Amino acid sequence: KAGxxxxxxxxxxxxxxxxxxxxxxxxxxxxxxxxxxTPGQGLQFxxxxxxxxxRNKGNFPGRFSGRQxxxxxxxxxxSTLELGxxxxxxxxxxxxxxxYGYTFGSGTRLTVV
Amino acid sequence: AQSVSQHNHHVxxxxxxxxxxxxNYSYGGTVNLxxxxxxxxxxxxxxxxYFSGDPLVKGIKGFxxxxxxxxxxFNLRKPSVQWSDTAEYFCAVNKRSGGGxxxxxxxxxxxxxxxx
Numbered sequence: 057k058a059g060x061x062x063x064x065x066x067x068x069x070x071x072x073x074x075x076x077x078x079x080x081x082x083x084x085x086x087x088x089x090x091x092x093x094t095p096g097q098g099l100q101f102x103x104x105x106x107x108x109x110x111r112n113k114g115n116f117p118g119r120f121s122g123r124q125x126x127x128x129x130x131x132x133x134x135s136t137l138e139l140g141x142x143x144x145x146x147x148x149x150x151x152x153x154x155x156y157g158y159t160f161g162s163g164t165r166l167t168v169v
Numbered sequence: 170a171q172s173v174s175q176h177n178h179h180v181x182x183x184x185x186x187x188x189x190x191x192x193n194y195s196y197g198g199t200v201n202l203x204x205x206x207x208x209x210x211x212x213x214x215x216x217x218x219y220f221s222g223d224p225l226v227k228g229i230k231g232f233x234x235x236x237x238x239x240x241x242x243f244n245l246r247k248p249s250v251q252w253s254d255t256a257e258y259f260c261a262v263n264k265r266s267g268g269g270x271x272x273x274x275x276x277x278x279x280x281x282x283x284x285x
Binding site: 089091098099100101102103104112114146148154156157158159160161162163 | 213259
């Protein structure tokens with residue numbers, strides 16, 4: 057069974073630009089959630105999508121947005137990038153029952169210069 | 170807002186020593202509890218989880234955790250650690266809601282180093 061796939065693995069962007077990250081969940085998983093990991097703040101919840109609807113949202117500014125497609129693939133967008141947005145962005149998918157918990161991808165390392 | 174506290178940020182043990190990593194959360198409702206491990210250069214992997222039932226949960230690689238509701242704790246244990254257990258360990262919690270569960274709230278992590 058293929059795992060959670062995140063693309064790209066690495067990104068370098070300039071302040072003020074926008075970026076889109078992609079996540080393909082495990083087949084059959086309808087829930088996709090996104091997290092930001094930084095050395096200072098640790099792992100923080102961004103948002104969760106379930107069947108194309110945002111079900112939960114963390115405490116991040118509106119520059120962070122996402123969407124989910126009918127095949128459960130999800131994208132996360134960050135507009136007007138700031139230096140502080142440099143982080144590892146992780147995506148996790150889960151089944152409806154959460155039987156196997158949340159399965160995480162390897163992440164996208166975003167560097168803003 | 171709920172929070173998760175991991176007591177030790179860095180732990181150094183010798184091989185064969187016993188391990189206990191503390192985790193406390195602050196939320197009074199019904200929660201799901203998780204321990205994740207992140208080996209160097211690898212992605213987060215689920216060690217074990219607790220939703221309900223027997224408060225002593227067994228996970229992979231010989232790890233177990235005990236949920237003590239009165240103490241809001243979910244401590245991770247392993248009777249005898251190995252060098253390959255060197256990793257970052259995260260405790261995480263989410264609260265159950267009608268539509269499923271909220272996003273995970275993670276602790277800051279414990280960096281475990283096992284010396285041969």
